[in-house]
Amino acid sequence: MINNKVLAIIKREIKERLMSKKFIYTTLAFPLIMFVILGVQAALFGLDKNETKNILVISNSGELLSKLEKGLPNNRKLRSNKYNFSFKLVDSAKVKEFVSERKNLLHKNKLTGIVFVPASALKNKQVQYFSKSAKNLKIQEQLSRALNMVLVDVYFSDKHIAPEDVKFARERVSFKTFKVSESKGIAEEGYGNLALAYVFTFLLYISLLMIGQLTMQSVMEEKTSRIVEVILSSVNSRELMAGKIIGSAIIGLAQMAIWISPIILLVSTTWFTLPKEITLSITLGQIGYFLLNYFVGLVLFLGLFAALGAVYDNVQDAQQGIWPIMMLIIIPFFIALMMMQNPNNAIADVSSIVPFASVIVMPVKMTLVDVQTWKIATALILNVLTIFLVFPFAGKIYRVGILRTGKKPKLTEVIKWVKYKY
Amino acid sequence: MNALEVSNLSKTFGSVKAVDEANFEVPEGSIFGLIGRNGAGKTTTLRLILSIYLPDSGKILFRGKEIDNTFRDSVGYLPEERGLYKKMTVMDTLLFFAEVKGKSGKAVQSRALDYLRKFNLYDRRNSKIEDLSKGNQQKIQFIATILHDPDFIILDEPFSGLDPINIDLLRQIILEKKEEGKVIIFSTHLMDYAEKMVDHLAMIDHGKIILKGSLAEIKSKYSQRNVSITFDGDISFLRNQPFVEKITDFGNTTGIRVKERRDTQKLLKLLVENNVTVTQFNANEISLQEIFVELAEDDKTEEAA
Numbered sequence: 001m002i003n004n005k006v007l008a009i010i011k012r013e014i015k016e017r018l019m020s021k022k023f024i025y026t027t028l029a030f031p032l033i034m035f036v037i038l039g040v041q042a043a044l045f046g047l048d049k050n051e052t053k054n055i056l057v058i059s060n061s062g063e064l065l066s067k068l069e070k071g072l073p074n075n076r077k078l079r080s081n082k083y084n085f086s087f088k089l090v091d092s093a094k095v096k097e098f099v100s101e102r103k104n105l106l107h108k109n110k111l112t113g114i115v116f117v118p119a120s121a122l123k124n125k126q127v128q129y130f131s132k133s134a135k136n137l138k139i140q141e142q143l144s145r146a147l148n149m150v151l152v153d154v155y156f157s158d159k160h161i162a163p164e165d166v167k168f169a170r171e172r173v174s175f176k177t178f179k180v181s182e183s184k185g186i187a188e189e190g191y192g193n194l195a196l197a198y199v200f201t202f203l204l205y206i207s208l209l210m211i212g213q214l215t216m217q218s219v220m221e222e223k224t225s226r227i228v229e230v231i232l233s234s235v236n237s238r239e240l241m242a243g244k245i246i247g248s249a250i251i252g253l254a255q256m257a258i259w260i261s262p263i264i265l266l267v268s269t270t271w272f273t274l275p276k277e278i279t280l281s282i283t284l285g286q287i288g289y290f291l292l293n294y295f296v297g298l299v300l301f302l303g304l305f306a307a308l309g310a311v312y313d314n315v316q317d318a319q320q321g322i323w324p325i326m327m328l329i330i331i332p333f334f335i336a337l338m339m340m341q342n343p344n345n346a347i348a349d350v351s352s353i354v355p356f357a358s359v360i361v362m363p364v365k366m367t368l369v370d371v372q373t374w375k376i377a378t379a380l381i382l383n384v385l386t387i388f389l390v391f392p393f394a395g396k397i398y399r400v401g402i403l404r405t406g407k408k409p410k411l412t413e414v415i416k417w418v419k420y421k422y
Numbered sequence: 423m424n425a426l427e428v429s430n431l432s433k434t435f436g437s438v439k440a441v442d443e444a445n446f447e448v449p450e451g452s453i454f455g456l457i458g459r460n461g462a463g464k465t466t467t468l469r470l471i472l473s474i475y476l477p478d479s480g481k482i483l484f485r486g487k488e489i490d491n492t493f494r495d496s497v498g499y500l501p502e503e504r505g506l507y508k509k510m511t512v513m514d515t516l517l518f519f520a521e522v523k524g525k526s527g528k529a530v531q532s533r534a535l536d537y538l539r540k541f542n543l544y545d546r547r548n549s550k551i552e553d554l555s556k557g558n559q560q561k562i563q564f565i566a567t568i569l570h571d572p573d574f575i576i577l578d579e580p581f582s583g584l585d586p587i588n589i590d591l592l593r594q595i596i597l598e599k600k601e602e603g604k605v606i607i608f609s610t611h612l613m614d615y616a617e618k619m620v621d622h623l624a625m626i627d628h629g630k631i632i633l634k635g636s637l638a639e640i641k642s643k644y645s646q647r648n649v650s651i652t653f654d655g656d657i658s659f660l661r662n663q664p665f666v667e668k669i670t671d672f673g674n675t676t677g678i679r680v681k682e683r684r685d686t687q688k689l690l691k692l693l694v695e696n697n698v699t700v701t702q703f704n705a706n707e708i709s710l711q712e713i714f715v716e717l718a719e720d721d722k723t724e725e726a727a
Contacts, residue, residue, distance in 0.1 A: 008521035016509060225505035230566070233472045233499035233576075234522040236491075403474070 002242070005235045009243025010250070017214070017251050026210065027255050034202070053112040053139060054084045056102070060092040061119035064154065068117060071150035078146050092118055099130045106132050115143065122155055192280040196263070197340060197367045203259055204294065204360045205333040211252040211298060212305040212325070216318065219244065219309030219402070228402050237399040241306055249298040256294055263287065282367055289376065290363045296383050297359030301325070303387065307394040310401035317408045332360040343368040353379045355386040393418055425450045425574070425605045426471070431480030433466055440466040442629035444480070448607060448622065453600055455620035456609040457714065463629040464609035465502060468578050471607075472499055484574075495524045498572035502579040504563050508552040512543065512562055515551060516569055523570040530569065537565045541591070557585045564588075564595060575599055577608035581615055593619070613710040625714060632717050637710075644716075645708040649678045649686055655698035663692070670712065675702070677712050 017023055057072065059065040069087045072078065090098045095116050105111040113131030121127055127147060129140065149170070156166050222228045231240055257264075268284055304325050312318040332351060339348040343365055351357040352365045358379040365371055400417035401409070426448040433441040441463045448454040456464050469475045471482055473489060482489050506515055516534040520526060538544045541561045551559060560583075568575065575596075581589050596606055596619065610616050616623060623640070625633040633640065647667070652675050660666050660678070665688060668679040680686055686705045693700055 004524060004526075005522050008518065008526075011521075012507075012510075012514075012518050015514075016507070020509070225508070226501065226503040227505040227507060229474065229501040229503070230499060230505075230519065231522060232474045233497060233501075234494055234519070236473070403469075 002246075003239070006239045006243040006246070009231075009235065009240060010247040013218075013244060013247025014250055017218075017248070018254070022214075023251065023255070027258055030206070031259060034199075052082045052084055054086070054110065055112055055143070056086050056088065056114045057117060058088045058090040058095065058098065058114060059117045059119070060090060060095075062089055064117060064119055064122070065089055067154050068147075068150055071153065072146055075146040075149065078142060081142060083142075090116075095128070106130070113139065115147070117147065117151075121147075121151060125151060193282065193367050194340060196280055196282060197336075197364050199263075200290065200367060201333060201336040201360065201364050203256065204297075204336075204363065205329060207252060207256055207259075207294075208297065208301055208329050208359070209326070211248060211255075212301050212329075215244065215248040215302050216305040216309035216322075217315065218248070219306050219398075220312065220314065220318070223310060223402050223405075224313055232403070237402065238395055241303075241395055241398050245299055245302040245306055248302055249295055252298045253291060253295050257291060260287065260290070286363075286366055289366070289380075293359065293363055293380060293383075296380060296387070300356065300359070300383055300387050300390070301329070303391050303394040304328075307397040307401070310398040311409060311414055313405065313408070321411075328356045329360070332357040336360050336364040339365060339368065353382065355382045358383060396420070423450050424448060425452075425485060426607075427481075427483040428467075428471070429481050429483075431467070431470060431482065432478045433470055433475060434478055439629050441470065441477075444624075444626070444629070444631050446624040446631055446634045448605060450605065451600070451603050452605060452621040453596065453619055454605070454607045455616040455623040456607060456626060457611070457613065457616050457623055457710065458609075458626040459611050459718075462611075462626045464611075464626060465578055466629075467626065468499075468576055468607070468609060472497060472576065493574075495570070496573045498567040498570065498575045500563060500567045500575075500577045500580055502582065504560065504583075506551045506559060506562060506566075509550060511548050511550055512538070512554070513547045515562060516566055519566040520570045523572075525570040533571075534565065534569055537569065541565065557588055560584055560588050561591065564592060568595065568599065573604055575604055575606045577606070579610055580608050581610065581612060613714060617710045623710075625717065627718055633713065640713065641708060644713045645705075646683055647680050647685075648705075648708040648712070649680065649689060650675050650702075650704040650708065651678065651693070651700060652676075652702035653693070653698050653700045655696070657693070657696075657698055659696055660689075660692070665689075670715075672709070672711070677708065 057065070057068055059068065065087055069085075072083075072085050075083075088098075099114055102111060102114065106113070109132070113129055113134070113136075116128040116130070118127070125148070129143070131139075152166065152170060222231070228240070235243075263280065263282070264284070264287055266280060267282060267287065308318055308321050308325065311321060335347055335351050335357065339345070339361070342348075348361060348365060352361040352371070353375060362371070362376065362379045366376065396418045397414060400420055401414070424447040428444055428446050428448075431441055431444040432439070444463075444467060456467060458464050466475065470477050471489070473491075473494060484493050507518075510518070513534065516537075517526070517530065520530045520534070535544065535547070538547055541564075543558060543561060546554060546558065551562065554562065567577075577592075577596075580592055580596075584592065596608075599606055608620075617637070620637055622636050623634065624631050635643075657669075657676070660669060665681045665685040666678060667681055668677075670677040670679075678689065680689055690700070690703060693703075
């Protein structure tokens with residue numbers, strides 16, 4: 001199948017695309033865009049943190065109020081989140097009235113909220129919160145912890161219990177996670193692999209779509225510029241299609257290798273050390289599989305994209321034909337994202353083996369949990385088999401479509417092409 | 423000897439018979455014209471010869487052997503609608519087209535440079551195709567067609583869309599290649615070009631070959647009762663002559679078909695007697711255009727019947 005002519009086409013494809021500014025820009029720009037997105041997210045998060053929150057704390061018990069006055073402003077967490085407190089003693093019957101008097105302040109954001117901590121809170125921990133946006137979960141959570149701290153202190157102060165005991169009672173249970181894997185025994189696990197799973201998911205998703213569309217456009221260019229007729233007088237359509245797809249897949253592989261090269265360096269050298277919480281537990285073998293799987297996946301998807309490019313004359317017309325292929329990429333993408341919560345759920349389990357879906361799901365799953373070797377091999381083999389199954393049809397559509405011009409063909413016509421003797 | 427023999431070739435697209443039981447032969451060392459109007463089946467026939475399409479039935483023999491992949495390497499093809507990769511450089515383009523024909527290396531490179539020098543494009547060898555004028559792009563396409571030194575050159579409507587300088591250039595290339603003993607097939611709907619260049623031809627209409635043979639034979643066969651004249655005066659009296667079968671006005675010349683061969687003398691005599699100033703009188707002369715119109719008309723009456 002691969003002869004010198006196919007090699008010539010592969011070479012041309014790689015030379016033209018690898019040297020193009022588009023390739024250089026997208027290869028460089030993509031990691032930058034990812035950093036920018038992460039940066040913007042962090043900035044937005046910080047913005048929220050830096051907003052001053054004015055909270056008025058009221059109580060019908062002077063004793064409780066004075067404890068709150070001491071406890072709340074000294075809470076470290078609240079201080080770093082810019083909380084400003086003021087305190088006032090209010091009769092419980094007059095709370096509603098008191099709040100209505102300050103309606104204006106609340107609405108003009110001079111006051112973020114009013115917390116009413118009645119004396120009864122020492123029995124049932126019930127407090128009332130009045131605010132323009134009373135359901136602000138973040139403020140609720142932060143205040144609740146701080147209030148709890150004060151209430152617990154007050155509650156136990158006359159119960160003759162040692163402060164260490166109170167401290168112990170207050171402590172939450174902390175999880176330290178260990179991953180039990182077959183090969184490496186028990187190792188402490190950080191967040192590194194979760195982050196890596198995210199990176200892999202996005203890289204696979206975006207590059208499949210990008211390389212796919214570029215290949216489709218390149219087929220369209222050959223079709224509309226009629227270069228294809230000269231080429232078909234030298235090679236047959238199968239050779240042309242094979243050359244095109246292999247060439248594009250090699251370009252995609254090169255791009256992916258560049259993108260994940262920092263990860264390869266991290267794993268294979270000791271040049272960089274990451275903090276313990278984010279160490280990556282991934283082997284070079286896994287990275288090798290990731291690239292191999294990506295290459296096979298690219299070939300599989302590019303067969304579809306190339307056939308699609310041959311059917312239509314321009315990108316606008318192709319939009320209606322592209323969505324079934326997009327679905328084959330987008331659905332696994334969401335399954336992979338969902339898998340971050342629980343990598344062992346049934347859908348993730350099945351889709352990590354199903355052809356097309358496994359291209360994205362399997363490598364992501366492998367970074368999250370141990371997957372049996374037979375499953376990994378099956379996923380890859382099924383994708384290769386699917387290539388052999390799908391390509392005769394894709395090739396037929398490509399062959400008929402590439403020489404057709406004029407009217408946009410209907411789906412029923414395209415199906416008929418498969419039966420044509422060309 | 424025939425370089426190419428096409429027998430009973432058929433190709434159907436849906437309900438359209440694009441090529442219908444076509445038979446013709448292309449002799450060694452000839453310029454062969456495939457002639458017909460637009461949509462007659464010329465391009466499909468050429469694509470079948472090139473294996474771009476597979477025939478429904480029929481055979482194509484190249485020097486006695488059925489065509490296969492190696493045949494492709496010995497063909498240079500210039501399609502009607504021409505195109506090049508816009509972003510590639512001139513040199514890369516030429517070398518790529520030679521490489522898919524199985525030719526690469528130093529020899530092809532120096533041949534490419536020779537051609538570029540010959541066509542005054544040497545200093546554009548590293549330019550991108552999109553930066554060349556349309557005329558120069560056409561020249562690059564010619565070079566790409568013949569760079570791998572094909573034995574067989576197939577040109578589909580080669581003169582359409584070319585500027586006058588390139589028409590002349592292409593004619594030179596064709597004649598040069600013929601001198602070298604190569605076989606050239608071209609299709610055209612322009613009878614004038616065909617008449618000036620081809621040795622052998624086949625006329626195709628509605629997918630059927632309606633006429634084939636050498637130009638000289640065909641002309642002598644069809645011209646026996648035909649006279650082509652250029653004149654001053656009124657010839658309307660001829661319409662009443664029983665020996666005149668048909669008068670066709672072609673503008674500059676008028677074609678007259680008589681009933682029998684010897685009637686041509688009678689015709690000349692009559693013209694002189696009626697004071698018509700005859701500036702040219704060509705017995706045994708008929709243009710391909712006339713033959714084609716006549717045959718295509720027959721075809722139409724057949725259809726009506």
